[in-house]
Amino acid sequence: MVINFMQEKYNPKKIELYAQRYWDKTAAFKAAEIPGKQKYYCLSMFPYPSGKLHMGHVRNYTIGDLLSRYHRMLGFNVLQPMGWDAFGLPAENAAIQNKVPPAQWTYDNIAYMRKQLQSLGLAIDWNRELATCKPNYYRWNQWLFLRMLEKGIAYKKTQVVNWDPVDQTVLANEQVVDRRGWRTGALIEKREIPGYYLRITEYAEELLSDLDKLPGWPERVKTMQANWIGKSFGVEITFPADATSNTPQALKVFTTRADTLLGVTYMAVAAEHPIALHAAKYNRDLATFIVKCKHNAAKEAEFAAQEKEGMATGLFVVHPLTGSKLPIWVSNYVLMGYGEGAVMAVPAHDERDFEFAKKYNLPIKQVISEPIGSPLNPYFEFSMKQWKNWYSSKDGVCTNSGKYDGLKFQVTVDAIASDLSALGLGNKRTQFRLRDWGISRQRYWGCPIPLVHCDTCGVVSVPDEQLPIVLPEDLVPDGSGNPLASTPSFYVCDCPQCGKLARRETDTMDTFVDSSWYYIRYACSDQDKAATDARTNYWLPVDQYIGGIEHAILHLLYSRFWSKVMHNLKLVKFDEPFANLLTQGMVLNEIYFRKTETGRITYFNPVDVDIQTDDQGKRSGGILRADDQPVEFGGVGTMSKSKNNGIDPQKLVDKYGADTARLFIMFASPPEQTLEWADTGVDGAFRFLNRLWKQVYNHLQQTIDPRINNNLSTELKSLRFKLHHTIAKVGDDLGRRHTFNTAIASVMELMNTLTKVHDSDATSHSLIQEALENIVLLLSPIVPHICHALWRELKPGTELLDQPWPKVDNAALVQDEIEMVVQVNGRLRGQIRVAKNAECATIERIALDNNQVQKYVAGYEVKKVVVVPGRLVNIVI
RNA sequence: GCCCCGAUAGCCCAAUGGCAGAGGCGCAUGGUUUAGAACCAUGUCAGUGUAGGUUCGAAUCCUACUCGGGGUACCA
Numbered sequence: 001m002v003i004n005f006m007q008e009k010y011n012p013k014k015i016e017l018y019a020q021r022y023w024d025k026t027a028a029f030k031a032a033e034i035p036g037k038q039k040y041y042c043l044s045m046f047p048y049p050s051g052k053l054h055m056g057h058v059r060n061y062t063i064g065d066l067l068s069r070y071h072r073m074l075g076f077n078v079l080q081p082m083g084w085d086a087f088g089l090p091a092e093n094a095a096i097q098n099k100v101p102p103a104q105w106t107y108d109n110i111a112y113m114r115k116q117l118q119s120l121g122l123a124i125d126w127n128r129e130l131a132t133c134k135p136n137y138y139r140w141n142q143w144l145f146l147r148m149l150e151k152g153i154a155y156k157k158t159q160v161v162n163w164d165p166v167d168q169t170v171l172a173n174e175q176v177v178d179r180r181g182w183r184t185g186a187l188i189e190k191r192e193i194p195g196y197y198l199r200i201t202e203y204a205e206e207l208l209s210d211l212d213k214l215p216g217w218p219e220r221v222k223t224m225q226a227n228w229i230g231k232s233f234g235v236e237i238t239f240p241a242d243a244t245s246n247t248p249q250a251l252k253v254f255t256t257r258a259d260t261l262l263g264v265t266y267m268a269v270a271a272e273h274p275i276a277l278h279a280a281k282y283n284r285d286l287a288t289f290i291v292k293c294k295h296n297a298a299k300e301a302e303f304a305a306q307e308k309e310g311m312a313t314g315l316f317v318v319h320p321l322t323g324s325k326l327p328i329w330v331s332n333y334v335l336m337g338y339g340e341g342a343v344m345a346v347p348a349h350d351e352r353d354f355e356f357a358k359k360y361n362l363p364i365k366q367v368i369s370e371p372i373g374s375p376l377n378p379y380f381e382f383s384m385k386q387w388k389n390w391y392s393s394k395d396g397v398c399t400n401s402g403k404y405d406g407l408k409f410q411v412t413v414d415a416i417a418s419d420l421s422a423l424g425l426g427n428k429r430t431q432f433r434l435r436d437w438g439i440s441r442q443r444y445w446g447c448p449i450p451l452v453h454c455d456t457c458g459v460v461s462v463p464d465e466q467l468p469i470v471l472p473e474d475l476v477p478d479g480s481g482n483p484l485a486s487t488p489s490f491y492v493c494d495c496p497q498c499g500k501l502a503r504r505e506t507d508t509m510d511t512f513v514d515s516s517w518y519y520i521r522y523a524c525s526d527q528d529k530a531a532t533d534a535r536t537n538y539w540l541p542v543d544q545y546i547g548g549i550e551h552a553i554l555h556l557l558y559s560r561f562w563s564k565v566m567h568n569l570k571l572v573k574f575d576e577p578f579a580n581l582l583t584q585g586m587v588l589n590e591i592y593f594r595k596t597e598t599g600r601i602t603y604f605n606p607v608d609v610d611i612q613t614d615d616q617g618k619r620s621g622g623i624l625r626a627d628d629q630p631v632e633f634g635g636v637g638t639m640s641k642s643k644n645n646g647i648d649p650q651k652l653v654d655k656y657g658a659d660t661a662r663l664f665i666m667f668a669s670p671p672e673q674t675l676e677w678a679d680t681g682v683d684g685a686f687r688f689l690n691r692l693w694k695q696v697y698n699h700l701q702q703t704i705d706p707r708i709n710n711n712l713s714t715e716l717k718s719l720r721f722k723l724h725h726t727i728a729k730v731g732d733d734l735g736r737r738h739t740f741n742t743a744i745a746s747v748m749e750l751m752n753t754l755t756k757v758h759d760s761d762a763t764s765h766s767l768i769q770e771a772l773e774n775i776v777l778l779l780s781p782i783v784p785h786i787c788h789a790l791w792r793e794l795k796p797g798t799e800l801l802d803q804p805w806p807k808v809d810n811a812a813l814v815q816d817e818i819e820m821v822v823q824v825n826g827r828l829r830g831q832i833r834v835a836k837n838a839e840c841a842t843i844e845r846i847a848l849d850n851n852q853v854q855k856y857v858a859g860y861e862v863k864k865v866v867v868v869p870g871r872l873v874n875i876v877i
Numbered sequence: 878g879c880c881c882c883g884a885u886a887g888c889c890c891a892a893u894g895g896c897a898g899a900g901g902c903g904c905a906u907g908g909u910u911u912a913g914a915a916c917c918a919u920g921u922c923a924g925u926g927u928a929g930g931u932u933c934g935a936a937u938c939c940u941a942c943u944c945g946g947g948g949u950a951c952c953a
Contacts, residue, residue: 048953089952161951172951220881224948227880300949304878333878352878434950441951511953550947552881585882586947636945642952667901668889674882674946681889681902688901690916732893742891745900752900755917821896826934828896866933872895876933 010693012657012785019788020121028801029123031079033538040076041539042068043519045547045555046083049109050090053116054639054646055665055677056548056587062662062782063584063671063740064546065122069781070734072123073805079539081522082117082124084110086133087446088511089172090641095445096479102445103473106133116650120658121785130525132514137521138447139468140531141513146450146461147569148198156459159195159438160337162188162298169481170442173299174642177601183479185598190294195440195507196449200561204229204432207560216580218672221552228553230433232256235417237344237426239267242316242325248278251317251328254339254431258420259394259412260346262401263367265357267317267328268310268345270336271296275328279313286311289330296332308333308356320425321416331356337435348382349391368396437558439510444475444483446508454495454502463496469504482506515555516562519545519577532566537573545578548586549672550638556581582738585674589645591634592622603644604631636676647677659783660686666740666782688748689786692779695755696772696790702759716767719757723771724812726750730778731805740782747778769794777806821872822847824856832873840867847873 023029033039044064047057068080084106091102098105110131117124130137148154162171166184170193175182200207208229211222234256241247251267269276271293280287289311297303310331317326333352334343347357347364357364366382370390382391390396398404404412420426440449448469450462462469472490475483484490484506495502523536541563547555559577567575590606609622609631621633639646652661664685669675712720726746733743754771757764773794780787780800791800815836820843822830830852834843844865847853853875860877867873 045953050953085953159951170951173949174952176951224881228949230880298951301878304949306878437950443951510951512951515953548947548953549882550953553948554950555953588946638947640952670890672882673890675889676946678889678902684901687916694916737893739891739893741889741901742899745891748900819896823895823934826895826932831896864933866895868895868934872934874895874933 008694008697010690010786012659012689015789016119016121016657016659016785019785020118022788023121023123023801029078029080029125030127031077031081031125033535034077035538037077038075039079039539040068040071040544041079041542042071042544043081043522043542043546045545045551046085046515046518047113048085048088048090048641049106049113050641050646051109051112052646052648052650053113054587055649056584056639056646057117058120058649058661059587059665059671059675060546060548060584061117061120061122062666063582063738064544065120065124065662065784066666066734066740066781067544067546067582068123069784070805072801073777073781073803074735075804078123079128079522080122080124081128081525082122082126083128083130083518083522083525084132085511085515085518086110086131087138087508087514089174089443089445091445092443092477095476099476101474101476103133106131106445116653119653120649120662123784128522128525130518130521132447132511132518133445133471135468135470136528137518137525138471138514140521141447141509142450142462142467142469143464143531144517144566144569145509145513146464148565149461151569153199153202153565154196154439155199156194156196158192159197159440160190160192160298161442163191164188167480169479176298179295179297179302182600185600187295188298190296190298193442195438197436197438198561200437200558201432201434203561203564204231204434206564207434207557210560210576213576214579214581217578218581218583221549221556221581221583224552225557228434228557232431232433234258234429234431235413235420235426236340236429237261237320237420239317239320239326239344240425242318244325245314245316247275247315247317247328249275251275251342252340253342253344254429255344256431257346257349257394258416258426259398259404259407259409260349260367261319261321261344261416262398262404263346263348263365264319264326264344265347265363265365266345267326267342268331268334268353268356269313269328269342270334271330271332272336273330273334273341275315275342276313276330279315279328279330283314286313286330293330293332303335304333306332308352308359310356310360312360320420320423327362329356329360329362338433339431351387351392354387354391365400367399367401368393369399370396437510437512437561439513440507441510442482442506443508444471444477446511447471447514448484449505449507449509451505452493452495452502453505454498454500456500457495457497457502460495460497460502466496471508482508484508512555512558513562516558517566519559520563520566520572532571540572541574541576542578544580544582546582546584548638549583550586552583582671584671585669586638587675587677588636589639589647589677590619590622591637591643591645592624592631593634594631603634603642605644605646607647639677647679652679652682656682656686657689657785659689659786663689663744663783667744668741670739670741672738688751689783691751691755692775693786693790695751696776696793699759699765699768699772700793702765712763712767715757716764719753719767719771720809720812721815722750722753723774724808724810727774727778727806728808728813731808734781743778744782747775750775774806776800777803818870820847820870822850822853823872823874824853825876826874829853829856840869843867843869843873847875 044060068078072078086106091106094105095102162176164171164181166186176188235258236254239251241250271290280290310329313328315328345353347353348366394409398407398412417428450469452460454460477483491504493504519542523539524533527533563577564575566572592604592609593601595601612621614620619633622631624631649661664682729746730743733739776787776790788800817833820832830850832846864876
């Protein structure tokens with residue numbers, strides 16, 4: 001039965017449903033391994049099933065779908081899968097609030113969001129769908145973890161966590177606001193507990209150098225990763241204990257500025273440093289200070305921004321070169337977890353040391369003079385009062401440094417390192433900022449760590465054949481700790497080694513583990529005998545990965561690490577998982593909230609708030625319509641569940657259809673750019689689709705006269721020029737530039753031209769047919785439903801999905817004459833028309849002869865003429 | 878604090894070192910309409926966040942700053 005859709009009015013609801021049914025019925029997007037056919041694995045980052053889609057998802061998945069469909073038209077064997085990053089904290093928070101098990105909440109959300117995704121008409125192979133909270137997925141997390149344990153990649157040590165003393169539970173960084181628990185308002189303590197780590201630092205060098213193997217990644221992402229890994233070259237220096245004070249041990253530090261060694265005036269150690277703890281035994285004030293430091297911010301952002309504080313220990317070390325006595329201070333700006341937990345302080349050349357020294361009246365000694373090559377300038381005078389940026393420059397020479405005076409940075413470092421080495425007090429060393437990856441979480445809704453604690457045997461791995469350790473799905477956390485730890489049916493077990501009663505590990509894995517290899521599992525999601533199989537080597541690596549820029553460091557670095565580990569375990573052939581990466585900018589929206597006296601924060605969705613502005617027209621706050629009371633404005637930020645500022649695309653899809661939603665979000669801005677949400681313009685996108693529909697409808701109403709005139713009128717010639725120019729432009733925008741907004745704009749432009757063409761005879765009619773067919777093809781990756789319907793009308797008996805990407809007819813692009821711009825001293829002064837392939841000398845002469853130009857040039861000497869072929873002439877006088 | 882990114886018309890954005898305007902929104906006027914909506918047509922507005930520099934030529938490259946966003950290792 002053929003349903004006639006070609007009604008005068010565009011009816012998105014009907015055609016979208018019909019197109020989706022057709023794709024479904026024909027299994028159009030089922031991907032099969034076809035040896036010899038070039039594959040294109042296009043992957044959008046899988047969503048966390050937070051409840052509803054938001055515009056950020058629509059943006060992400062439309063980009064992926066567009067690229068998938070475009071590559072299918074180019075002839076690739078395309079795989080576009082989808083799944084769910086289904087473990088995580090929000091499910092537990094929802095459980096606490098609604099008293100519903102996280103599993104149920106998660107599965108409900110998945111069901112709803114899957115429906116939403118399907119309504120967007122994405123070309124996804126749903127057969128490969130996976131959810132990380134299902135045992136058939138996380139079983140292989142467990143299996144891989146055990147392999148890493150065997151190889152020594154996974155190991156146990158202590159970790160620092162946020163402890164909420166009221167709820168008696170560990171909090172995530174996000175749940176700590178201004179150093180207080182977000183539910184209880186209690187002051188959070190840092191606590192040390194045991195946990196499991198993965199030795200990502202072993203791979204630091206490889207993760208850094210292999211960035212060069214990724215030309216398809218944005219530079220900004222590679223820069224961020226390189227900075228995060230943070231390879232630095234420096235010197236490890238030992239400061240011997242001072243014999244005249246009761247200092248128990250020498251202090252070891254690492255510094256990248258050994259050239260400033262003669263400027264050291266004190267030493268600073270972390271509150272947890274053994275020497276600090278030793279000193280505190282004899283000093284009550286110091287002990288109090290160290291306890292206070294337990295409440296220091298655990299987050300780096302807050303830690304680094306906090307007011308610097310410290311206290312002298314009364315202990316001393318001696319300078320390795322001069323032998324002078326240096327006091328040891330405990331300070332809150334040194335991290336125990338980084339380097340040696342101690343630093344040599346050079347207040348004259350380090351801004352943090354400078355600030356600290358000034359606060360506590362510690363000496364400041366200048367040992368670097370002004371940058372080389374700088375003019376003698378009072379600006380470069382060293383000031384004890386105010387920090388200047390050149391103090392930390394490596395471009396100066398040593399001063400006040402005895403035999404090193406006058407030497408440059410690298411020469412000094414080399415000399416000092418070798419002098420220290422001779423004394424046995426120092427060596428050159430390479431250091432990474434990157435730390436090992438702690439994967440233990442004291443939480444319920446995550447992948448169980450497959451270990452058993454036995455009084456006799458210690459920590460025992462669960463044998464492979466007993467995997468998976470299944471997470472019970474019926475528990476409801478109440479905010480007071482991990483319910484697994486109080487569920488005997490989970491934790492009581494037999495020791496796999498000796499058979500005695502033992503206790504199962506109740507910590508679960510970081511959800512970044514789940515997302516570190518899901519892209520591999522898509523290739524073989526139905527494989528229940530192994531983590532991977534031969535199919536992974538057909539599809540992997542991912543040809544195009546698309547996701548938010550917020551994942552630039554952690555998720556992408558962990559995934560790279562994980563795939564390198566799997567490569568070394570001989571499970572996969574590739575060692576970089578994502579060949580090309582497109583990082584989409586965040587979709588932002590306003591944030592509104594209220595804070596209670598205890599510090600608890602509630603967020604309100606912007607759609608429920610009336611915005612207020614201040615005198616300068618800036619957003620300052622709002623009124624919640626529900627209760628007419630004010631709410632605070634928290635700036636604009638990423639759409640997210642936790643900030644309650646997501647915009648559900650459903651209303652948009654219901655009112656205008658998925659094609660309009662897709663078109664609008666792609667048209668709004670280039671994908672890599674941050675986008676502040678505003679729905680003005682949706683009407684414009686809808687209007688355009690209506691115009692397209694009407695154009696095709698009107699065209700098809702015309703009866704066709706079979707006689708065709710081969711001599712095209714100027715109007716038709718320029719239409720064909722425009723058409724093929726647009727085909728070239730859209731291909732370039734979609735495939736190379738990834739600027740989908742300009743691709744759409746150029747098709748709109750073509751449409752505007754087309755509307756004005758008179759459909760007066762067979763020639764114009766057939767040209768309009770050619771244009772319309774191509775417009776439908778060019779738009780089809782972006783708005784596939786309307787194009788599916790229109791194609792059937794334009795070319796009855798054929799299907800859009802079988803069509804290749806249109807080819808540019810170069811003959812249509814031939815132009816005899818082109819227009820060029822003439823500048824005089826860089827300012828636009830005239831226009832000239834020249835033959836397409838005119839010589840530079842000819843162009844120059846025509847330009848100089850031009851009347852407009854002569855007005856400016858006459859009477860002056862022409863010093864130089866710059867001719868840019870095809871563009872402009874610049875006459876310099 | 879540190880690392881990364883951004884700023885162009887009332888708004889979203891284009892200009893791939895070479896004419897600041899392609900496209901869209903909004904607004905205005907006209908047409909159409911009993912009226913409105915819708916639709917069609919025409920028109921409308923900036924010298925590119927600020928201050929310097931490189932260049933024949935800078936929105937684009939460089940430096941500093943301001944504001945905004947992302948990340949900052951347990952949000953995902």
